[in-house]
Amino acid sequence: MKTILTTGSNGLLGQKITEKVLVEGRVNLVATSAGVNRYPVKEGYEYAEMDILNPEQVKAVVEKYRPDAVIHTAAMTNVDTCEADKELCHRLNVDAVGTLLSICEEKIYS
Numbered sequence: 001m002k003t004i005l006t007t008g009s010n011g012l013l014g015q016k017i018t019e020k021v022l023v024e025g026r027v028n029l030v031a032t033s034a035g036v037n038r039y040p041v042k043e044g045y046e047y048a049e050m051d052i053l054n055p056e057q058v059k060a061v062v063e064k065y066r067p068d069a070v071i072h073t074a075a076m077t078n079v080d081t082c083e084a085d086k087e088l089c090h091r092l093n094v095d096a097v098g099t100l101l102s103i104c105e106e107k108i109y110s
């Protein structure tokens with residue numbers, strides 16, 4: 001079975017993906033998010049804490065699980081928060097995506 005890794009698994013989209021994977025059971029899931037797992041069901045998949053602003057943590061998780069695919073849903077989604085802290089918004093919604101991609105290329109495809 002293939003393994004997919006989700007980022008931002010505590011969020012709306014991340015939780016929907018976990019739900020779908022658990023219902024269908026066609027792939028192994030590694031759900032990741034910053035902090036503790038808030039999805040109510042804790043079995044049938046793996047959870048790893050992964051703050052996408054922490055490259056060392058991202059590297060360690062990607063290297064450990066070597067997923068076949070990554071579904072990236074971690075983001076700063078509140079527009080008012082983005083306006084209030086544009087620098088953090090850019091780091092999270094732009095820079096961290098590039099870092100995640102580079103780490104996946106390096107750790108999975110090398």
Ligand SMILES: NC(=O)c1ccc[n+]([C@@H]2O[C@H](COP(=O)([O-])OP(=O)(O)OC[C@H]3O[C@@H](n4cnc5c(N)ncnc54)[C@H](OP(=O)(O)O)[C@@H]3O)[C@@H](O)[C@H]2O)c1
Nearest residue numbers: 008010011012013014033034050051052053073074075077
């Ligand atoms: N929901 C939709 O209908 C929809 C539709 C189309 C596209 N999208 C896109 O899909 C993405 C996710 O949307 P969403 O509705 O699921 O948003 P959301 O509910 O706000 O979820 C985003 C998740 O990212 C997590 N996160 C924030 N910073 C993080 C970090 N540094 N490391 C790891 N995780 C972090 C948040 O954690 P905390 O909960 O701990 O803050 C949150 O759980 C966004 O890019 C959005 O634009 C969503």
